[in-house]
Amino acid sequence: MAVLVVAEHDNASVKDATNKTITAALALSSDVDVLVAGLGAGAAAASAAGIAGVRKVLHAEGDAFDQGVAEAVEGLVVPLMANYDAVLFAATATGKNAAPRIAAALDVSPISEIQEVVNATTFVRPIYAGNALETIETSDAKKVITVRTTAFAAAGAGGSAAVETVTAGAPSAAVTFKGAEIVKSDRPELAGAKRVVSGGRAMGSADEFHNVIEPLADKLGAAVGASRAAVDAGYAPNDYQVGQTGKVVAPELYVAVGISGAIQHLAGMKDSKVIVAINKDADAPIFAIADYGLVADYKSAVPELMGELAKAGL
Amino acid sequence: MKVLVPVKRVIDYNVKVRVKPDQTGVDLANVKMSMNPFCEIAVEEAVRLKEKGVATEIVAVSIGPQQAQETIRTALAMGADRGILIQTDDDLEPLAVAKLLKAVIGEEAPELVLMGKQAIDGDNNATGQMMAALLGWPQATFASKVEVADGKATVTREIDGGLQTLEVALPAIVTADLRLNEPRYASLPNIMKAKKKPIDVKSTSDYGVDVSPRLKVLKVTEPPKRAGGIKVESAEQLVGKLKEAGVL
Ligand SMILES: Cc1cc2nc3c(=O)[nH]c(=O)nc-3n(C[C@H](O)[C@H](O)[C@H](O)COP(=O)(O)OP(=O)(O)OC[C@H]3O[C@@H](n4cnc5c(N)ncnc54)[C@H](O)[C@@H]3O)c2cc1C
Ligand SMILES: Cc1cc2nc3c(=O)[nH]c(=O)nc-3n(C[C@H](O)[C@H](O)[C@H](O)COP(=O)(O)OP(=O)(O)OC[C@H]3O[C@@H](n4cnc5c(N)ncnc54)[C@H](O)[C@@H]3O)c2cc1C
Numbered sequence: 350m351a352v353l354v355v356a357e358h359d360n361a362s363v364k365d366a367t368n369k370t371i372t373a374a375l376a377l378s379s380d381v382d383v384l385v386a387g388l389g390a391g392a393a394a395a396s397a398a399g400i401a402g403v404r405k406v407l408h409a410e411g412d413a414f415d416q417g418v419a420e421a422v423e424g425l426v427v428p429l430m431a432n433y434d435a436v437l438f439a440a441t442a443t444g445k446n447a448a449p450r451i452a453a454a455l456d457v458s459p460i461s462e463i464q465e466v467v468n469a470t471t472f473v474r475p476i477y478a479g480n481a482l483e484t485i486e487t488s489d490a491k492k493v494i495t496v497r498t499t500a501f502a503a504a505g506a507g508g509s510a511a512v513e514t515v516t517a518g519a520p521s522a523a524v525t526f527k528g529a530e531i532v533k534s535d536r537p538e539l540a541g542a543k544r545v546v547s548g549g550r551a552m553g554s555a556d557e558f559h560n561v562i563e564p565l566a567d568k569l570g571a572a573v574g575a576s577r578a579a580v581d582a583g584y585a586p587n588d589y590q591v592g593q594t595g596k597v598v599a600p601e602l603y604v605a606v607g608i609s610g611a612i613q614h615l616a617g618m619k620d621s622k623v624i625v626a627i628n629k630d631a632d633a634p635i636f637a638i639a640d641y642g643l644v645a646d647y648k649s650a651v652p653e654l655m656g657e658l659a660k661a662g663l
Numbered sequence: 664m665k666v667l668v669p670v671k672r673v674i675d676y677n678v679k680v681r682v683k684p685d686q687t688g689v690d691l692a693n694v695k696m697s698m699n700p701f702c703e704i705a706v707e708e709a710v711r712l713k714e715k716g717v718a719t720e721i722v723a724v725s726i727g728p729q730q731a732q733e734t735i736r737t738a739l740a741m742g743a744d745r746g747i748l749i750q751t752d753d754d755l756e757p758l759a760v761a762k763l764l765k766a767v768i769g770e771e772a773p774e775l776v777l778m779g780k781q782a783i784d785g786d787n788n789a790t791g792q793m794m795a796a797l798l799g800w801p802q803a804t805f806a807s808k809v810e811v812a813d814g815k816a817t818v819t820r821e822i823d824g825g826l827q828t829l830e831v832a833l834p835a836i837v838t839a840d841l842r843l844n845e846p847r848y849a850s851l852p853n854i855m856k857a858k859k860k861p862i863d864v865k866s867t868s869d870y871g872v873d874v875s876p877r878l879k880v881l882k883v884t885e886p887p888k889r890a891g892g893i894k895v896e897s898a899e900q901l902v903g904k905l906k907e908a909g910v911l
Contacts, residue, residue, distance in 0.1 A: 453793035640892035653898035
């Protein structure tokens with residue numbers, strides 16, 4: 350069985366989410382190829398070739414790939430599927446945008462956000478905000494899968510695969526890229542970060558979020574996350590949202606400040622290794638899953654924590 | 664311009680989901696069901712387009728059991744004009760849902776389909792993208808802003824790392840993210856009016872599409888429970904515990 354992994358990358362190298370997706374792919378088959386499509390993505394293709402277990406890298410160039418346009422990815426991947434039994438994407442915004450489209454074009458049922466490969470046809474995936482896990486078996490000849498990356502370790506270095514160029518057809522005339530606003534940040538990427546500090550509605554303003562959550566995150570070398578309530582209120586950008594309908598994270602340390610712990614939020618962080626909650630309400634549901642709960646007003650607790658972390662040499 | 668809005672009846676987002684002891688699924692007996700929150704956002708956006716004079720007719724479609732009529736009534740009370748229920752007690756996969764909706768689109772010929780990005784039960788986040796592929800239409804998923812003019816929709820999308828803007832030629836599929844709008848509550852007079860709006864009831868066999876499942880649910884289980892931890896008294900104690908746990 351041959352498996353294709355569609356890589357996410359920043360032109361220089363493939364993203365951590367893709368290394369994790371490759372691990373899931375290797376659980377299906379040892380014949381794993383990686384597709385790197387982008388604009389000026391040669392270095393990323395070379396980096397994919399260096400990942401352990403990769404058999405071959407396919408490299409395609411085009412504007413629309415750089416912009417993650419699903420129609421373009423469909424046009425590229427669907428013909429390639431003549432040579433593959435399965436195609437895997439990371440369950441990121443980009444992967445979720447393209448994978449179902451490709452599945453429909455191949456007349457197969459997509460399998461979303463797998464967290465375990467039981468065997469080549471059977472997978473475990475969360476439903477109902479992770480309150481239930483379903484084990485499903487597919488009868489489709491070709492499989493289109495997105496992978497919950499927090500459930501898989503990243504494939505490491507040590508490969509030396511060949512890179513092959515593939516050509517893409519003409520892009521769809523029905524879609525025009527108009528622009529993007531990507532927030533540049535020196536902080537680690539939320540989805541793959543080892544530590545995450547998230548703020549909730551308690552912050553009360555964007556300034557407060559900026560003055561309280563961000564310094565704590567920086568002290569810990571952490572990514573910044575937020576609850577939906579904080580995002581809806583405009584305290585934090587949309588893509589900071591952690592939860593059922595935002596990003597799923599599983600860092601070694603997750604610090605929730607002024608977040609109540611609604612099931613939709615827990616769905617996105619309950620697999621973190623160590624959870625810390627700071628909340629002034631001793632009955633907040635977040636304490637039911639937190640390893641360490643501090644019942645306190647964040648206004649005093651966060652500065653104290655900053656001081657203690659400094660004493661500890663951070 | 665006609666707008667089609669697929670709406671799904673799901674377990675209410677406030678309900679604590681329980682897995683059945685026989686592992687065949689989750690217990691849906693006697694639990695509160697509501698319109699999927701993302702579908703509400705899609706209906707709201709369609710109604711706003713109508714209020715702006717951009718949309719002329721809004722058709723709400725649901726595929727589900729007889730009670731999915733209530734979901735359609737909710738859409739009608741929010742401002743949709745008429746409904747179509749494809750009645751089935753089967754659990755349809757997104758592929759089957761997409762094929763049925765494609766058939767409805769063939770009959771209704773809408774210029775825009777506005778729908779949720781994700782249903783909060785299956786959490787697949789798939790149906791819109793699949794319909795777009797089956798129809799050969801452009802898609803703009805995870806929309807946080809939609810502007811429709813001159814046969815085009817300009818859509819701001821929530822993507823990893825920020826926002827992206829795409830212009831798609833109509834007809835197109837747009838799926839709604841959380842920040843697109845805040846859905847209204849239907850007023851009592853509008854709820855009364857909605858009772859008189861027409862709902863066409865169909866069956867899956869009316870459309871001649873293959874809805875047979877491709878996936879077999881072998882079992883549904885509860886995720887491992889996370890044991891609660893301890894309360895610490897101070898930031899100092901917290902840092903001590905984090906050091907012990909080896910995460911600092
Ligand atoms: C379809 C749908 C999808 C959703 N998806 C998500 C999702 O992906 N992610 C998500 O997070 N939510 C999601 N939600 C929303 C979720 O249900 C909650 O509304 C949200 O998580 C609440 O955010 P919060 O905890 O910041 O706010 P609140 O629930 O208002 O909690 C604020 C907390 O701050 C505490 N507090 C207040 N002041 C202080 C202080 N001075 N010091 C310390 N603590 C203080 C309070 O005790 C309280 O516990 C979704 C909802 C729906 C319907
Ligand atoms: C009683 C019952 C039990 C079920 N149990 C399971 C189960 O255990 N495992 C399982 O995989 N599936 C189950 N399903 C089916 C599953 O919930 C979904 O209907 C199906 O997988 C579609 O995926 P989704 O809802 O996650 O779609 P998504 O792609 O997440 O939905 C996105 C959007 O598509 C539209 N849409 C989706 N479905 C419909 C619809 N029926 N009518 C109108 N518009 C729609 C809506 O606009 C929605 O916002 C069950 C369904 C029912 C009714």
